[in-house]
Amino acid sequence: MPELPAPETMGISLDERFxxxxxxxxRIAHRELGASRRTSLHTTVLVHEAYLRMEAGAxxxxxxxxxxxxxxxxxxxxLVDHVRERQALKRGGDQVRVTLETEPGVADGGMPRIDVLAIxxxxxxxAGLEPRLVTVVECRFHAGMEFAEIAEYLGVSERTAQRDWRRARAFLLDMLQA
Structure with missing residues (x-):
């Protein structure tokens, strides 16, 4: 069952939650930017831009x-919008490089390096095939959640979250290597 908001967080504003x-x-923004940091976007800017895009009522x-x-x-x-904007300015130059890693915080993990737009x-x-797998990737890769947190969020077992991650990762790697 998905996590229910604690009584003390009910009705909390976007400002307070941030x-x-x-x-x-x-931490999430740092992961999104990757180890190479080959972008003009900084961690704080990414967090604040996300804040501006989120709807307070949601x-x-x-x-x-x-x-x-x-x-x-x-x-x-x-980040995708930022990369697209830079590519529009430089016709494909300076793509941000990130990796599909197996553990949060591991810079390379032995995986091939790929670009944000390819991901x-x-x-x-x-998303067209298995929407839940997209959510698992968003939680694991983009938000850096542990499998127990993903399982709780999705209302599935931890083993199912791990299995979904392996399936999604294999699908993405196959697509990226094709």
């Missing part, structure tokens, strides 16, 4: 995990 979870949001009665999942999704969109195309293809 204040309470700011460090976690910075988060009022959200628990911590749904909020972090939403924040990760919004940051992914901000986005893979996510869109996966």
């Amino acid at each position: 204040g309470l979870l700011y460090r976690e949001l910075q 988060v009022r009665d959200m628990g911590r995990l749904p909020f972090l999942a939403l924040a990760g999704r919004v940051m992914r969109c901000v 986005e195309r893979g996510m869109q293809a996966l």
Whole structure:
């Protein structure tokens, strides 16, 4: 069963929620930008841009995990928009490079390096086939959640969350290597 908001977080404003979870949001933003940091976008800018894009009313009665999942999704969109804008200016130059890693915080994990737009195309293809797998990728890869948190958020077992991650990761790697 998905996490229910704690009574003390019911009706909390977007400003207050960002204040309470700011460090976690910075961690998510740091992951989104990747180890190479080959972008003009900085962690703080990414967090603040996500704040500006989120609708205040949408988060009022959200628990911590749904909020972090939403924040990760919004940051992914901000980063994709930023990369597209840079490519429009430089016709394909300076793409931000990130990796599909197996563990949060691991810079390379032995995986091939890919670009943000390639991941986005893979996510869109996966969404047409298995929407839950997209949510697992957003939670694991973009929001940096542990499998137990993903399982709680989705209302599935931890083993199912791990299995979904492996399936999604394999699908994305196949698409990216094709």
